[in-house]
Amino acid sequence: MTRFRFPRFRIRWRANAFSDVLGFTFAHWRKQPLLIAGLAATMLTATLADVLLPLYAGRLVDAIASGSTDRDAALSAALSAFGALMALGVGMMALRHCGFLAIIRLTLNMMTDIAGDAFHRVQRFSTNWHANAFAGSTVRKITRGMWALDLLNDTLLLALLPSLAMLVGTTILLGSYWPVMGLIIAAGSLLYIGMTVSLSLFYVAPAASLANQWDTKLGGALADAVSCNAVVKAFGAEDREDARLSRVVAKWRSRTSRTWIRGTNNGTAQGILLVLLRGAIIGTVLLLWWHGQATPGDVTFVLTAFFLLQGYLRDVGVHIRNLQRSVNDMEELVALHAQPLGIEDKPDARPMVVGAGEIRFEDVTFHYAGHETPLYKDFDVTIQAGEKIGLVGHSGSGKTTFVKLIQRLYDVTDGRIVIDGQDIAHVTQSSLRGEIAIVQQEPILFHRSLADNIAYARPEASMAEIIAAAKLANAHDFIERLPQGYATLVGERGVKLSGGERQRVALARAFLADAPILILDEATSSLDSESEALIQEAMERLMEGRTAIIIAHRLSTVRSLDRLLVFDRGTIAEEGTHEELVRLDNGIYRKLFERQAMDLARGLAA
Incomplete structure (x- = not known):
């Protein structure tokens, strides 16, 4: 016991x-x-x-x-x-x-x-x-x-x-x-x-x-x-x-x-x-x-x-x-x-303004506190403005840390991260995160109304703008069916809603934010097929015209992306399009894709 x-x-x-x-x-x-x-x-x-x-x-x-x-x-x-x-x-x-x-x-x-x-x-x-x-x-x-x-x-x-x-x-x-x-x-x-x-x-x-x-x-x-x-x-x-x-x-x-x-x-x-x-x-x-x-x-x-x-x-x-x-x-x-804040704005920090949305990691070294071995060592990668990137790899390979460093939830140990030529360590954190919209795999909602949760990205938004964002996220129909509509309280952390409903509210929040950089921790891996289709459609709509980074769990959802980065122990072991990576003999991506395809085939046979 x-x-x-x-x-x-x-x-x-x-x-x-x-x-x-x-x-x-x-x-x-x-x-x-x-x-x-x-x-x-x-x-x-x-x-x-x-x-x-x-x-x-x-x-x-x-x-x-x-x-x-x-x-x-x-x-x-x-x-x-x-x-x-x-x-x-x-x-x-x-x-x-x-x-x-x-x-x-x-x-x-x-x-x-x-x-x-x-x-x-x-x-x-x-x-x-x-x-x-x-x-x-x-x-x-x-x-x-x-x-x-x-x-x-x-x-x-x-x-x-x-x-x-x-x-x-x-x-x-x-x-x-x-x-x-x-x-x-x-x-x-x-x-x-x-x-x-x-x-x-x-x-x-x-x-x-x-x-x-x-x-x-x-x-x-x-x-x-x-x-x-x-x-x-x-x-x-x-x-x-x-x-x-x-x-x-x-x-x-x-x-x-x-x-x-x-x-x-x-x-x-x-x-x-x-x-x-x-x-x-x-x-x-x-x-x-x-x-x-x-x-x-x-x-x-x-x-x-x-x-x-x-x-x-x-x-x-x-x-x-x-x-x-x-x-x-x-x-x-x-x-x-x-107690020190841990991550603080520098005295000369200035507001960040993102135009095109190019992201560069330049000789980045990073390790978590208490870990002697760095996760990233002299890490370099460039994401072009407007490019749609998928992050693929085993659990613990460095995908989530990658997007957290872009948000400056952690500071790099060495090197720098640059967005449109601006070192993110020298801009205010609030302005940096205001230029990034993120939809998490498990979205967190406040125990407030649906309208308040959607408008959290832009509190001054009108009701018409909130409804428009909900429609783009395929959330308007289910909200309208609720007794109190957009005034419905969602419960602590959104427990009154289903997983698919929470995801669509989070997507509506991202639509309303209208940020030039988008991070999606793929939200369809544990949903029913109907919710998955609605959310996938909304995600594709949301990525248009933005620099998008998608942490991929289901590899079938990243086939249409511009480029895939395959992480392995803090390094990019492979990169390319889906078609290029599946042709690599003994490639990490190919093995992951084949394993998921076999699991899907077994599920259909059962």
């Missing part, structure tokens, strides 16, 4: 994850400096109210305590302290409200920019990157990182900044009355913060980072199974996929459980330290009172300050844990942003 093995994650939490994520965040802060400055000033001013609150609470108690000797003076002092407490409360609430409105604007601006930047980069990553990445995992990295940014901004600007201001302000205020009290608070706060940061960075964060990796893998496994549900059903493999997912979930659960337990242990250690600090502060103020160095109001002042301080300290622990969590959640998004 086959055993399925999952890729082993050799993930180690990077010590510079915090600096990478915070640097990424601060770079976006710098785009809105006035908003950041105003927000910080607002929150710091609001925190000042909390720092002064215990002072006026103490004065209120002293005023009440002195009421037995001079009630009028005591009442005046009490009302003055009461008025100050109310003013501080109202001012704090107003400033915090303004701060919350400001951070909503800041965070939404940043989330919008980050989502757009991430999508921009993912769309432009190389074909090789997309071939090795789970779509579900990529989406999870982006969305999780976006929402982590919301928590990160709240933690830094609404939580940690006011908390640290409160700690510093309270330490200075109490220290100005009793230096020993300021010393105790400063030492206790530094010890508490140091322990919290250390536990978060070196105890909780590594486990959280690994848990996030498995969270990403879980999203990828779900997306992989759901997107391939037709294959699952075809083989009755629902139970097998359940078992496969359960193994991923078990690993995710184990890593997540360890993270949560470590977070709980961190919180308990913080609570113990707060209890010890409480004992030190209350014991010290009692001694001061006993020795006549503190009034009942002073005791109230210290106790109120401590309880506020304790709340802020407890919150600092929570905020640091939130900071650690948000950094872990953003780590993959930041890494995605930092």
